[in-house]
Amino acid sequence: MKIQIIALGMTDQSHRKFYNTQDMGLGRALADMGHCVDMYSFIKGDTDEIVEFAENLHMHYLHSKSFGFHSLHSCDFITSDVDGVIVFSDNQMNFKQVRKVCQKNHVVCLPYIGALGSHNTSSLKKMLLDILIPNIRYYRKMTVMAKTPNVKKQMESEQIKDVIVAPCCLDLAAVHEDYEKEDVGKLREKIGFDADDKVILFLARLIDEKHPLEMLDIFAELCKKDDSYRLISIGKGELQPEFEKKMDDLGLRDKVYRIESIENSQVWKFYRMSDVMVNLNRVEIFGMAILEAMYYGCPVVARRAPGPEYILTSGQDGFLCDDSEQVKSNVEKLCNTPEYRDGIVHNAHERIMNDFTWKSTAEIMLKTMEAKQKENKSEP
Numbered sequence: 001m002k003i004q005i006i007a008l009g010m011t012d013q014s015h016r017k018f019y020n021t022q023d024m025g026l027g028r029a030l031a032d033m034g035h036c037v038d039m040y041s042f043i044k045g046d047t048d049e050i051v052e053f054a055e056n057l058h059m060h061y062l063h064s065k066s067f068g069f070h071s072l073h074s075c076d077f078i079t080s081d082v083d084g085v086i087v088f089s090d091n092q093m094n095f096k097q098v099r100k101v102c103q104k105n106h107v108v109c110l111p112y113i114g115a116l117g118s119h120n121t122s123s124l125k126k127m128l129l130d131i132l133i134p135n136i137r138y139y140r141k142m143t144v145m146a147k148t149p150n151v152k153k154q155m156e157s158e159q160i161k162d163v164i165v166a167p168c169c170l171d172l173a174a175v176h177e178d179y180e181k182e183d184v185g186k187l188r189e190k191i192g193f194d195a196d197d198k199v200i201l202f203l204a205r206l207i208d209e210k211h212p213l214e215m216l217d218i219f220a221e222l223c224k225k226d227d228s229y230r231l232i233s234i235g236k237g238e239l240q241p242e243f244e245k246k247m248d249d250l251g252l253r254d255k256v257y258r259i260e261s262i263e264n265s266q267v268w269k270f271y272r273m274s275d276v277m278v279n280l281n282r283v284e285i286f287g288m289a290i291l292e293a294m295y296y297g298c299p300v301v302a303r304r305a306p307g308p309e310y311i312l313t314s315g316q317d318g319f320l321c322d323d324s325e326q327v328k329s330n331v332e333k334l335c336n337t338p339e340y341r342d343g344i345v346h347n348a349h350e351r352i353m354n355d356f357t358w359k360s361t362a363e364i365m366l367k368t369m370e371a372k373q374k375e376n377k378s379e380p
Contacts, residue, residue, distance in 0.1 A: 001036070001084065002035070002083050003035050003037050003038075003082070003085075003086065004037075004038050004078060004082055004084075004085045005026060005030075005086045005088075006039075007021075007023045007042075007088045008042070008071055008087060008088060008092035009069050009070070009071065009088070010042050010064070010071050011042060011043060012043070023039050023041070024039065024059070025168075025169060025170070025171030025173075025174070026362060026365070027039045028053070028057065028173050028358065029169075029171075029357075029358035029362035030362045031056050032359070033366070037056060037057050038058050038077075039058065039059045039060065040060045041059065041061050042062055042063075042064040042066070043061050043062070043064070044064075048063055060077070071092070071094050072094055072097075074097065075098050076101070078105060080107070082105070083107070083108065083369065084108040084369040084372075085102055085109050085110065086112055087110070087111050087112065088112050089113060089135060090113055090114055090115050095111065095135050095138065096138065108372040110144070110145050110369060110372075111138075112147070113139070113151055114168070139155065140158075140161070143162045143164065143372060144162065144163055145163075145166040145365065147167060147168050148307065150285070150306035150307075151306075164364065166361045166364040168286050169358040170291045170292065170295055170357060171358055172358075175268065176268040176296075179297070182269070182272055184273050187269055187273040192257065193230050193257070196228065197229070198226065198228050198229045198275055198336075199231075199232060200219065200229065200231050200232070200275065201234075201276070201298060202215050202231060202232065202234070202277075203232075203234045203293075204279070204289075205237040206236055206237035207237040207238055208239065209283055210235070210280060210281050211281065211282075212235070212237075212243050212280075213242060214324060215233075215278060215280060216246050216247060217324070218327055219231045219256075220252060221328060222328060222332065223255060225332075229335075230256070230257070231256045232257045232270055233257070234261070234262055234270065235260065235261070244258075268292075271296035271297070274298045275298075275299075275341070276299050276301055276331050277289070277290075277298050278301050278302070278331065279301070279303065279305075279308060282303050283305055284302070284308055285306055286307040286310075287302070287305075287307040290302065291352060294317065294318065294352050295352045297348075299319075299341060299344045299345060299348060300312060300318040301318070301327055303320075303321055303327065316344070317350075318344065
């Protein structure tokens, strides 16, 4: 089949150095199954670029007009010889155009959705965007793919009836397969930690919804009990000045390793050297970093949210927490009982390999696409 994957939001090509991108993972899986896959990403400027990853897998960076994060491309690359289009659409303004071109050329269109509403932090802008972008109206007339059961539930509450769950997954082509051969002590020494320190990873932007200041409070309490705790903080954001000040106020500066960003090809080292990863986002809709941590043997302690609740079975392959006290307690348990931690690590890795590789989601997409093609052919 000839398949196109479209990520409608405006992007920066350097973004792919720092994130395990979902469109690439899905594209690779479909290409590995023998299909011809073209991925489309929209950029500013006036120059297009094509990157060939394999004979049947290409990434097209197309320059586009935009409105904020919303691309406004004509999408004239969707032609009648295409079998299906998978579009990362959410609340993107230009989904209307994609749907229109697909209908004109009798191409199956599958919106792939991780959130129904606007992500804008301004309540007024969020309300206006939700009014201006009528995607929910279109979704009610289509088969749509949801990234999580929680998103499916939200869709059904909006009278979107034909919803299929197709989870986001880990791209095994982008992981460091030999991570277990790397010596944890040596990795820690390179960043100034001791081999026997108890290391917590906080991989999150320094913004309100990620609760970085709360992370410092939790870390400070842990350090009062045990001076061997250390924190790795990877991320930047509007709360960085407050985060840095609070580190100093709490006397934690010498116990925290801080970097603003790291290329995705190198992030495995931090999962490998950490005893536990903490996620404090109460509105996490999925959590790609959670999948990565589980794969690399770094147990996850997360506040309850739709994404973690879907991925983790608390007490079996990670932990779901209702408050900071539970976060602290589970961190201590993992750091102080190695045998118990080993069991969580094993179960977490198995969970990823069994349920969260892109091949399984690609199969769901293909099955749905083939069914829609048959429906279209049977229509008068």
